[in-house]
Amino acid sequence: MNSVKKLGSLALPVFVFFAYFFMYIPIIVLVMFSFNSGNTNFWEGFSLQWYHELFKSVEIIESLKNSLIVAFSAVALSLVMGLFFVFYGSKKFVERGLFFFYGSLAAPEIVLAVGLISFFSFFSVPLGLTTLIAVHTVVGMSYMTPMLYSGYKSIDKNLSEASFDLGATRGQTFIKVILPILYPAIMTSSLLVFIVSLDDFILSFFCAGASTVTLPMYIFSVIRSGATPVVNALSTLLLLATSFIVLIFVSLRARTKLF
Amino acid sequence: MKNTGFKTAALRERHIFASMPALLWQIVFFYVPLFFILVVSVLKRLEYSIFDNLTVQHYKALFDPAYYKIISRSLLLAFSNSILCFAIAYPIAYFLVFRIKHLKSLMIFLLVLPFWANFLVQVYAWFFVLERGGFLNSALLGLGIISEPLHMLNTPFAIYIVMLFCYLPFMIMPIYSSLEGINKSLYEASSDLGASSWQTLFRITLPLSSSGIRTGFFLVFIPSFGEFIVPTLLGGGKQMFVGSLISYFFIETRSIFLGAAFTCVSGFMLLVAIALLTVFLRLVFGRDRA
Numbered sequence: 135m136n137s138v139k140k141l142g143s144l145a146l147p148v149f150v151f152f153a154y155f156f157m158y159i160p161i162i163v164l165v166m167f168s169f170n171s172g173n174t175n176f177w178e179g180f181s182l183q184w185y186h187e188l189f190k191s192v193e194i195i196e197s198l199k200n201s202l203i204v205a206f207s208a209v210a211l212s213l214v215m216g217l218f219f220v221f222y223g224s225k226k227f228v229e230r231g232l233f234f235f236y237g238s239l240a241a242p243e244i245v246l247a248v249g250l251i252s253f254f255s256f257f258s259v260p261l262g263l264t265t266l267i268a269v270h271t272v273v274g275m276s277y278m279t280p281m282l283y284s285g286y287k288s289i290d291k292n293l294s295e296a297s298f299d300l301g302a303t304r305g306q307t308f309i310k311v312i313l314p315i316l317y318p319a320i321m322t323s324s325l326l327v328f329i330v331s332l333d334d335f336i337l338s339f340f341c342a343g344a345s346t347v348t349l350p351m352y353i354f355s356v357i358r359s360g361a362t363p364v365v366n367a368l369s370t371l372l373l374l375a376t377s378f379i380v381l382i383f384v385s386l387r388a389r390t391k392l393f
Numbered sequence: 394m395k396n397t398g399f400k401t402a403a404l405r406e407r408h409i410f411a412s413m414p415a416l417l418w419q420i421v422f423f424y425v426p427l428f429f430i431l432v433v434s435v436l437k438r439l440e441y442s443i444f445d446n447l448t449v450q451h452y453k454a455l456f457d458p459a460y461y462k463i464i465s466r467s468l469l470l471a472f473s474n475s476i477l478c479f480a481i482a483y484p485i486a487y488f489l490v491f492r493i494k495h496l497k498s499l500m501i502f503l504l505v506l507p508f509w510a511n512f513l514v515q516v517y518a519w520f521f522v523l524e525r526g527g528f529l530n531s532a533l534l535g536l537g538i539i540s541e542p543l544h545m546l547n548t549p550f551a552i553y554i555v556m557l558f559c560y561l562p563f564m565i566m567p568i569y570s571s572l573e574g575i576n577k578s579l580y581e582a583s584s585d586l587g588a589s590s591w592q593t594l595f596r597i598t599l600p601l602s603s604s605g606i607r608t609g610f611f612l613v614f615i616p617s618f619g620e621f622i623v624p625t626l627l628g629g630g631k632q633m634f635v636g637s638l639i640s641y642f643f644i645e646t647r648s649i650f651l652g653a654a655f656t657c658v659s660g661f662m663l664l665v666a667i668a669l670l671t672v673f674l675r676l677v678f679g680r681d682r683a
Binding site for chain 1: 409411412413414415416418419420422423424425426427428429430432433439481484485487488489492500502503505506507509510511512513514515517518519520521522526527528558561615616618619621622625626635636639640643644649652653656660663
């Protein structure tokens with residue numbers, strides 16, 4: 135009886151171990167093969183050749199550039215508009231308005247993509263970086279605005295009152311009082327939006343047009359046409375960058391909740 | 394003091410326009426386009442005129458069992474993926490909340506990481522596990538469970554297993570936070586009153602985490618329904634799903650009218666499915682108590 139119970143209490147940890155194992159084994163194998171010297175999926179020895187090729191590839195550099203332009207613009211636009219929305223709107227306006235930002239999170243991404251392509255083709259808007267930035271900003275704001283608002287809400291209102299009493303204008307209060315206090319919320323939400331934008335495939339696939347390629351679009355086309363080990367190296371670097379950003383994110387939010 | 398309130402209100406009033414761009418952006422680039430799916434689906438040509446330009450022909454063209462087979466296949470995928478994710482996620486979340494102390498933050502970090510990692514990279518990584526000479530086949534051969542490598546890529550099995558692991562964090566997170574919120578003294582009360590651990594699980598833990606379960610189900614169900622990447626890359630494009638058919642309409646054949654009509658029909662089906670899922674969850678896990 136006792137040993138049965140012991141076995142039972144082991145079942146859960148073993149289960150969790152296997153779940154984590156299967157969550158990580160694909161990634162571990164992928165990273166391992168990015169250092170493979172051959173171009174087959176059999177281990178042939180350690181080499182960095184795929185990383186060398188990676189930096190020689192014009193397509194990759196070009197698509198990375200596009201991805202970064204889109205991601206930085208989406209972060210900047212959603213940050214500025216999000217901050218203005220949260221700070222200048224009345225409480226009632228902001229709390230009711232927040233509801234509208236959840237829409238694009240609730241709908242499947244492909245529906246959003248279809249809507250935009252219908253909209254853009256109806257008005258014959260040429261697809262490209264501009265449309266991509268517009269779209270990524272929509273998604274970015276959906277993540278950012280609620281995060282900014284929850285940060286803003288927790289700021290002691292007496293601080294801005296004090297600032298007004300001391301003769302600061304609303305703009306001065308915004309820059310000298312609110313922004314510094316809101317700094318962690320700004321950083322975490324910007325990182326999140328940056329990652330989401332860098333990651334996005336579906337929206338870009340639909341709204342980028344034929345000539346603009348972002349990094350995920352490049353990866354997709356290569357995987358589809360039979361991947362080369364360069365993608366392994368690229369994926370490894372992306373994973374590394376992601377882990378680094380998550381570490382910053384977690385350390386910024388160490389004292390608050392994770393989600 | 395009254396003065397200050399007055400001043401703040403006045404300042405607020407003057408700048409209300411500054412808070413508008415965010416909402417406008419959302420309306421112009423999300424709500425209006427959503428409406429345009431409907432508009433485009435009933436047009437004959439991409440023109441501004443309404444007269445002589447409206448049609449239901451695209452919807453008529455969709456009266457083909459093949460399309461409904463695709464929608465039901467996607468619904469099945471979304472539903473089974475949610476159930477599978479729940480079955481794996483709940484024990485994990487339970488373990489993280491109640492069973493460990495030391496490595497907790499590391500384990501949560503490891504859980505969040507794939508959530509942030511590039512989705513394509515995650516899907517791609519599974520090729521190394523599922524291919525003929527891949528990890529799974531080597532492991533199973535090595536253990537003597539199978540004698541010949543299994544064919545796993547480009548099968549429904551590949552789609553299901555990869556969907557399961559890619560969406561798992563979306564189910565674990567909300568369940569984890571709802572379990573964290575349960576008042577621990579309830580467990581003492583439960584054991585004091587003589588309940589077995591299974592009784593405690595079914596009468597306290599599960600009902601009190603039902604709001605997290607509900608959130609998890611929707612976070613998995615909705616994107617799984619429109620999933621495009623996994624079936625396209627790992628299913629070998631053999632079986633069409635809603636996401637792959639939509640992208641086929643828009644990207645490959647450029648038939649945006651038919652694509653828009655199909656999106657409307659499947660969107661409607663998704664809404665019906667969400668309503669049914671809500672009822673299902675209420676029957677199984679009880680009402681929302683949070």
